[in-house]
Amino acid sequence: MATNWKFIIDESVTDPDDIARAFGLDLESTRRVSKTYPVKINPYFLKLAKDNGEALSRQVVPDIEELSPRNTACPKDPIMEEAYSPVTNLTHRYHDRVLFLVSDTCPVHCRFCTRKRKVGKGLTVTDETIDEGIEYIRGKPEIRDVLLSGGDPLLLEDDKLTDILDRIRGISHVEVIRIGTRVPGTLPQRVNEELARLLSRFHPLYIHTHFNHPAEITAESSIACRILADSGIPLSSQTVLLSGINDDASTLETLFRSLLSLRVRPYYLFQSDMVRGSEHFRTPLESGIKIMETVRGRTSEMALPRFAVDLPEGKGKVVLDSGHIEDDGRGKVIVTTLEGEKVKYPDPAPSG
Ligand SMILES: *Cc1c(COP(=O)(O)O)cnc(C)c1O
Numbered sequence: 001m002a003t004n005w006k007f008i009i010d011e012s013v014t015d016p017d018d019i020a021r022a023f024g025l026d027l028e029s030t031r032r033v034s035k036t037y038p039v040k041i042n043p044y045f046l047k048l049a050k051d052n053g054e055a056l057s058r059q060v061v062p063d064i065e066e067l068s069p070r071n072t073a074c075p076k077d078p079i080m081e082e083a084y085s086p087v088t089n090l091t092h093r094y095h096d097r098v099l100f101l102v103s104d105t106c107p108v109h110c111r112f113c114t115r116k117r118k119v120g121k122g123l124t125v126t127d128e129t130i131d132e133g134i135e136y137i138r139g140k141p142e143i144r145d146v147l148l149s150g151g152d153p154l155l156l157e158d159d160k161l162t163d164i165l166d167r168i169r170g171i172s173h174v175e176v177i178r179i180g181t182r183v184p185g186t187l188p189q190r191v192n193e194e195l196a197r198l199l200s201r202f203h204p205l206y207i208h209t210h211f212n213h214p215a216e217i218t219a220e221s222s223i224a225c226r227i228l229a230d231s232g233i234p235l236s237s238q239t240v241l242l243s244g245i246n247d248d249a250s251t252l253e254t255l256f257r258s259l260l261s262l263r264v265r266p267y268y269l270f271q272s273d274m275v276r277g278s279e280h281f282r283t284p285l286e287s288g289i290k291i292m293e294t295v296r297g298r299t300s301e302m303a304l305p306r307f308a309v310d311l312p313e314g315k316g317k318v319v320l321d322s323g324h325i326e327d328d329g330r331g332k333v334i335v336t337t338l339e340g341e342k343v344k345y346p347d348p349a350p351s352g
Helices: 005-010 016-023 027-036 043-052 054-060 127-138 158-169 193-200 219-230 249-261 285-298
Strands: 090-094 097-101 145-149 176-180 205-209 235-241 264-271 306-311 316-319 325-327 332-336 342-346
Touching (some): 016 027, 016 043, 090 127, 097 127, 127 158, 158 176, 158 193, 193 219, 219 235, 235 249, 235 285, 249 264, 264 285, 285 306
Parallel strands (some): 097 145, 176 205, 205 235
Antiparallel strands (some): 090 097, 306 316, 325 332
């Protein structure tokens, strides 16, 4: 694509007064919210949000609700990334993999961000934090899988990104590199042949992208996904379940099926985290489970992500498909069928 993505990013709207004018919001409260949680919307997503109404605009536009009591009562870091952080910007919670923040900027500031406490205000990535993170990974042979995030790693300049990937690929025990990015859906102009070629030098490299609503799938974002998929990068989506935005089965069914057509495999549907400033996006657990049951009956397993919750107090990610499964305590598993019938399923006898 011919448009220069850096130009688009430079034109991002970050002034609350401009946002209030663009979306017809109350000036005073938009200013107040933005002071605590900075606003950023690039022109591509701004136009998309204006054209598509609340499902997109609520994802990026400040809401006075962010400062309400139910929000101020929430922890800033419920999944406790900092507590599991041996060096700045790296979280090592699961034995064989790490989350490594290598960028401190994003194409838009999502109002439901898990790292709302620090994105746009205090998340700092420097050459030193990157060196430290890489040295940490090098010193831990159990780390097979490095998940790059931020901020958005694809907002790094090509040479910076190449340098980081080169050094991680140079560590012999690292098998898989993953990039978490919302770029394909929020700044698709960033994805071009050059970027795809750059990334494909580091296979096996996976991209977890992030789409929340069918309206994010445009001609531009479709091209971005095609370019990446054509260069052999397996794509998946980490969708966040958001109250009033996508918390109904037909919206998500459409989204998952559309993603699959773009060669993006739905990977996780995340329960929105109990993060200060994002609490009003959170849905009851039951609602995610129900939605997934409905979608499951209507489409192929190919289109189904796993519904997962990252438990508060740092208790970790849990996939919630266990509602279908109970243990009867005698080595038999009771499986509940789609029709609601409970069926005994004998596990194979242990070997040896
Ligand atoms: C989610 C997460 C991962 C990756 O988890 P997968 O289930 O392997 O995708 C790794 N580290 C941290 C800290 C995470 O939160």
